[in-house]
Amino acid sequence: MARTTGSHSDITGPRVRSAALRLFARGGYAAVSMRAIAREVGVQAGALYNYTPDKQSLLFDLMRGHMDELLESVPKRGGTPLDQLQEFVAFHIRFHADRPDEVFIAYMELRNLSPENFAEIEGLRRAYEDRLEAILRAGVKSGDFAVADTKIGTLAIIAMLTGVNTWFRREGRLSLDEVVAQYWDMVRKAVLA
Amino acid sequence: MARTTGSHSDITGPRVRSAALRLFARGGYAAVSMRAIAREVGVQAGALYNYTPDKQSLLFDLMRGHMDELLESVPKRGGTPLDQLQEFVAFHIRFHADRPDEVFIAYMELRNLSPENFAEIEGLRRAYEDRLEAILRAGVKSGDFAVADTKIGTLAIIAMLTGVNTWFRREGRLSLDEVVAQYWDMVRKAVLA
DNA sequence: TTTGCTTTTGAACACTTGTTCATTAATCTT
DNA sequence: AAGATTAATGAACAAGTGTTCAAAAGCAAA
Numbered sequence: 406m407a408r409t410t411g412s413h414s415d416i417t418g419p420r421v422r423s424a425a426l427r428l429f430a431r432g433g434y435a436a437v438s439m440r441a442i443a444r445e446v447g448v449q450a451g452a453l454y455n456y457t458p459d460k461q462s463l464l465f466d467l468m469r470g471h472m473d474e475l476l477e478s479v480p481k482r483g484g485t486p487l488d489q490l491q492e493f494v495a496f497h498i499r500f501h502a503d504r505p506d507e508v509f510i511a512y513m514e515l516r517n518l519s520p521e522n523f524a525e526i527e528g529l530r531r532a533y534e535d536r537l538e539a540i541l542r543a544g545v546k547s548g549d550f551a552v553a554d555t556k557i558g559t560l561a562i563i564a565m566l567t568g569v570n571t572w573f574r575r576e577g578r579l580s581l582d583e584v585v586a587q588y589w590d591m592v593r594k595a596v597l598a
Numbered sequence: 599m600a601r602t603t604g605s606h607s608d609i610t611g612p613r614v615r616s617a618a619l620r621l622f623a624r625g626g627y628a629a630v631s632m633r634a635i636a637r638e639v640g641v642q643a644g645a646l647y648n649y650t651p652d653k654q655s656l657l658f659d660l661m662r663g664h665m666d667e668l669l670e671s672v673p674k675r676g677g678t679p680l681d682q683l684q685e686f687v688a689f690h691i692r693f694h695a696d697r698p699d700e701v702f703i704a705y706m707e708l709r710n711l712s713p714e715n716f717a718e719i720e721g722l723r724r725a726y727e728d729r730l731e732a733i734l735r736a737g738v739k740s741g742d743f744a745v746a747d748t749k750i751g752t753l754a755i756i757a758m759l760t761g762v763n764t765w766f767r768r769e770g771r772l773s774l775d776e777v778v779a780q781y782w783d784m785v786r787k788a789v790l791a
Numbered sequence: 792t793t794t795g796c797t798t799t800t801g802a803a804c805a806c807t808t809g810t811t812c813a814t815t816a817a818t819c820t821t
Numbered sequence: 822a823a824g825a826t827t828a829a830t831g832a833a834c835a836a837g838t839g840t841t842c843a844a845a846a847g848c849a850a851a
Binding site: 450 | 799800
């Protein structure tokens, strides 16, 4: 179907999502009103409802979009467990460093999701964790890694890597390459047999 | 001065703080109303203002109380860097596992603090991080540890340890002793020369 | 220029928000 | 029992909440 007539929908829609993303990340879902989002877009509050059925969906769509992209981008397996782990560490840090607002929301606003929406996001997160755990298990099986409990190892590594987002600034003392190098050094030593 | 007369203040006061703690942790500062806190205490909203000048102070006092206790409890230095590090890891996991609500608030509600309050909490957190960094530096100096950048090492370890709170449940598969043991294993290997 | 469709406005709805305060109730001291 | 002091109520305030919808405005094709 041809583009609808008289439409700014393809312009305003993305602007609504991006304003919501920025404001939610800065102030928190509960503290950001629909009118504040509308003001940021330059429109009246009522107009937002052409682009989202309600505020909750706005949050959920941002989170699901982020998790979908994360799962699509995570490197597929290939090479030794150590190679795979290195690739995963570098990927995780870089992907998250590129999307500070999305990451912040995905971690902080889980409790503001309805139960069904929460379950869906939680499932996607679990699927991502499973990618890392599969690598750890392969390494343990091959004898390259010494990890007592791969589930704990997975969560520990992800928490450590995601923590980069709380302090890393592009203009800061260290380049992302240097950060990736040191985190990889720590992760490698932590899991190696 | 003697205890004030006609007073339930010493009963209601702690109940207000504990209700606020639990509700803030569950729903988030912005999403919890003063009336909701009052209902939990079994009192009308106006009565809360006998115990806090405003909602912001309620949050801030909870956070500062938590950080003060954290800094008072963190083990003082003694023994080799490796011993000190082990003690720190065990302390951090256990202290945080005992206070899930306080920890959750201290990490999630920073953005809801006024600028001055934020600066104070941030200073306390920095002081805590400095305790760990001092241990890492001592270990690097003595040649026991191989950590390229002790600041990064500090933040990485703390993020990893604090992550325990997102999944650990007392009734779960693993005892806290087992959790501490595995995290210590990973941290030790990660920093060792 | 008229017709048909999309997008936006702006007002309205029914509630909830943090906070204040005069009034009432409860307790302790004398 | 009387007086003093504190705590709690409950109503009020002004402002803000998410959401709906008839009406107006904008635009493209006929």
